[in-house]
């Protein structure tokens with residue numbers, strides 16, 4: 001296993017406590033099935049020691065021998081391969097899209113506090129709700145700055161891994177989560193508690209992994225991730241599990257929910273303490289954070305939070321605060337939750353981390369829509385996990401308000417979010433003779449006069465042929481999440497544009513080997529590779545092409561919805577604003593932007609050239625009817641409720657609301673909690689209250705259980 005990186009800490013090469021490869025081979029030959037099981041158990045145990053405990057007990061070489069032996073046996077006996085085998089972590093097939101899954105219990109977020117008094121208020125609310133006599137304790141954990149995930153284990157095996165999404169439903173990213181080596185594919189089944197369980201936690205990227213990844217990307221001229229959290233989120237949404245497996249993602253699990261045989265929550269009164277559940281999780285082989293502590297008083301909690309605010313930089317990963325949780329699970333039930341967050345937990349957020357550095361220049365960047373953004377060039381400074389050498393300044397007003405001048409000593413901050421900000425100037429350090437910033441009147445690249453559009457604060461370069469805009473559009477078009485043309489990094493783009501080989505994105509498809517080969521530093525092999533990448537991209541799905549065109553406001557999700565509903569570029573070009581807003585999730589701003597994009601002659605020409613070059617301009621035509629089409633769109637069944645937005649209310653005669661929601665989701669529908677104009681159906685049972693009234697007033701179609709059943713059963717017959 002060459003991809004085992006040394007663990008961060010505590011690596012030891014003790015006398016092996018687990019037998020070395022080969023030593024276990026007994027005198028009596030085992031059957032292949034038995035030997036396979038023995039090997040899997042050993043590898044699982046070594047993975048746990050290595051990736052969870054950071055205490056490996058065998059060398060990488062010996063570990064590789066075990067894996068090789070298992071692989072050999074499995075390829076000789078493919079019928080013995082099971083999905084929970086350590087050899088099966090990385091699936092071979094890329095995902096075309098991530099199916100949406102509903103969380104049986106919503107993944108709530110938590111309220112934030114920013115100072116000690118707010119933490120005391122939280123404690124007071126708990127005491128008021130429980131009454132003065134009740135005793136309770138708190139467990140306090142680090143708030144890991146990563147991406148929340150849910151892992152479902154059925155009969156001990158990892159069955160589903162999902163993102164939080166909007167809290168109600170997320171994306172099924174099982175294949176990607178399986179590649180995280182510290183996530184057990186199977187858990188020890190010694191406990192009677194183990195029916196099905198769901199564990200939740202946070203996936204993150206440690207600092208060293210983040211730095212390595214960005215260094216690699218810089219080498220390949222790929223855009224860098226702003227911080228470890230973005231890198232984590234991006235990694236989990238990659239379509240190739242193989243690529244995810246190369247990212248050193250980690251996870252801490254912090255919640256477990258036990259289910260009984262019927263899928264209902266099993267209370268587990270003998271494991272009522274959250275703190276003890278963390279130990280239980282660790283005992284089952286899950287990675288948990290060892291810094292959690294339990295306290296009886298809120299003042300101890302506050303002191304612990306302060307302690308970590310001081311020490312946060314000593315960690316090898318980012319945290320953005322602490323999470324304070326009432327320890328007793330039974331009390332969670334009593335305290336309940338508001339719509340968004342539980343009453344039994346709160347986050348204590350840290351103040352943003354600050355650093356001081358020098359503003360060396362203010363550069364203007366021209367985006368693909370012509371918006372000109374001033375960017376601060378900074379003397380590189382390390383802050384909260386990454387080196388900062390640049391920060392956006394948004395617009396001229398912001399610079400004027402802060403009176404930022406080149407040469408100033410400035411404070412930069414990295415808040416809960418992403419992008420570093422220049423927060424203020426240290427005026428005491430301002431040098432004599434510094435000059436007030438003035439926004440140039442012309443585009444720094446093509447010298448077209450800049451204009452302010454309407455009441456926007458931003459200024460734009462109105463020249464659609466501006467090389468900077470073209471470059472940004474090409475970068476967007478060729479990016480991974482758009483047409484995914486390998487080898488088309490910023491340097492190559494700049495070179496191709498600079499030599500006048502192409503003028504817009506359609507030109508990419510008219511490049512040939514001769515002209516590419518004439519470029520400096522472009523060897524024959526690189527030219528071949530690039531042309532191969534370009535050719536392969538012609539068959540990208542319609543939504544990626546639509547997204548790649550870079551129509552203002554049309555993001556990936558909007559492009560997907562529009563492609564699904566309008567089914568071809570011609571359909572989209574012909575659509576009116578009204579037809580576009582009828583597509584779920586598409587609002588007037590997007591609709592207007594699309595219509596105006598396709599009114600522009602130059603854009604129509606580009607489409608024409610792309611069409612002539614043979615790009616796919618339609619959704620894949622359905623082969624063999626609805627089922628095949630649904631499959632092509634990533635569903636298991638025909639999606640009779642594809643993209644229908646459904647709200648369920650009241651008591652249904654034969655199903656719980658959750659069951660109904662699951663069936664609707666399985667049929668491609670989206671179940672939401674409140675009725676709006678966009679709702680397609682309200683499924684109403686007995687005692688339906690305000691939602692029914694609202695649906696009636698908005699003219700939303702109302703179905704009873706029988707009627708929605710009829711729609712759903714259309715699923716089998718169409």
Ligand code: IVH
Nearest residue numbers: 108109110141142143144148202254323342
């Ligand atoms: S508990 C219902 N514990 O913070 C409570 N969350 O703002 C569920 N997070 O979505 C969350 N570390 O992504 C909890 N130790 C921790 C956490 C943690 C990070 C994230 C998580 C959650 C968000 C809440």
